[in-house]
Amino acid sequence: MFLADTLNDLVYKPIKKPYEIWHKFMEQNVEFWLPESEWHTKTHCARVLFLALLIGHQKGLSAKEIDALGMAAVFHDSRRLDDGIDKGHGRRAAEYYKDYCRGHDLPYDARTYYITYYHDQDDSLGLSEIAKSSSLSERAILLYQIFKDADALDRFRLGPDALNVNLLRTEEAHRLVNFAKYLLQKSRKTYS
Ligand SMILES: [Fe+2]
Numbered sequence: 001m002f003l004a005d006t007l008n009d010l011v012y013k014p015i016k017k018p019y020e021i022w023h024k025f026m027e028q029n030v031e032f033w034l035p036e037s038e039w040h041t042k043t044h045c046a047r048v049l050f051l052a053l054l055i056g057h058q059k060g061l062s063a064k065e066i067d068a069l070g071m072a073a074v075f076h077d078s079r080r081l082d083d084g085i086d087k088g089h090g091r092r093a094a095e096y097y098k099d100y101c102r103g104h105d106l107p108y109d110a111r112t113y114y115i116t117y118y119h120d121q122d123d124s125l126g127l128s129e130i131a132k133s134s135s136l137s138e139r140a141i142l143l144y145q146i147f148k149d150a151d152a153l154d155r156f157r158l159g160p161d162a163l164n165v166n167l168l169r170t171e172e173a174h175r176l177v178n179f180a181k182y183l184l185q186k187s188r189k190t191y192s
């Protein structure tokens with residue numbers, strides 16, 4: 001399994017199970033529109049999954065909240081039409097997630113839908129839409145920030161200067177900058 005040996009490190013034990021579940025789920029069930037993508041691959045989504053679960057664990061999220069992040073990680077870039085900004089791929093991926101839940105045995109979580117929907121938009125828009133929604137509590141804002149930080153931490157794949165660390169939203173993500181670089185190096189060594 002992708003990143004399996006990193007997961008066996010004791011420090012990451014608490015996220016091992018949800019990581020394995022959602023990674024396997026992605027490999028077996030999530031269909032990507034751009035399978036030949038250079039930048040938005042399943043390995044990108046796996047690293048985002050790892051980082052989102054790690055920040056989520058450090059923030060003390062519940063198991064359900066952790067799963068909401070896991071589902072967002074494995075669906076968020078599945079409906080891209082190109083490797084550029086492609087605004088709207090978040091909305092398409094969110095609809096895919098919702099449809100998938102209707103047709104399969106996967107629990108629908110409104111937080112996953114909103115995080116996925118607005119992950120490619122400015123925080124100001126995402127945060128205001130989440131705040132407006134009657135189906136979401138304030139915790140959804142925290143989940144959105146964690147997810148966007150995890151996605152941002154994998155920007156080092158685009159180049160050494162591709163992440164502006166000043167824009168990271170959570171303390172935990174700030175502390176994971178070097179780990180994110182390590183995770184990327186490790187996956188490049190193993191999978192290229
Ligand atoms: Fe995206």
Ligand SMILES: [Fe+2]
Nearest residue numbers: 048076077151
């Ligand atoms: Fe992404």
